Amino acid sequence: MDDETIDQALLVVSExxxxxxxxxxxxxxxxxxxxxxxxxxxIEVGDGGPADHEGTWTTSCAPDEHGRGVSIIALLASAHGTRIRAHAVTHWAVLPAAA
Structure with a gap:
């Protein structure tokens, strides 16, 4: 993978x-x-489903300091979505190969 694709993958993974x-x-x-x-x-990130409370970082920062992750992923990915099962949720994104 080229450096730009690696940087984009790291950003999507981070989000x-x-x-x-x-x-x-x-x-x-x-x-x-x-x-x-x-x-x-x-790229897939699985978790145990929605938490009852927001995390420490989200509750400690101002509303304008978070909430852009899905928009960033949508900009970089050729496709993205969510798969919901009984006790698990998987959020996924596909990054296209470099041109």
Whole structure:
């Protein structure tokens, strides 16, 4: 992967993991895959579902200091979404291969 794609992947991973830590129950698991031959990277972060309370960072900062993660992911990813199961939620994003 080229440096720009690596930087984008790190940003998407950071956003997804931070959201899981701040808004969801454990356990949190990160999975990175390159499922096809097209060079795309699939990033998945699974968690234990929504938490009853917001995380420490979210509650300690001003409203304008958070809340842009999904917009950032949407800008960088060719696709993204959420898969909900009984006691787990997986948020995912696909980064296209570098041109």
């Amino acid at each position: 997804l993991v931070t959201n899981a830590l701040e808004h969801a129950l454990p356990p949190v698991a990160l999975h990175l895959r390159r499922p096809g031959n097209d060079g795309a990277l699939r």
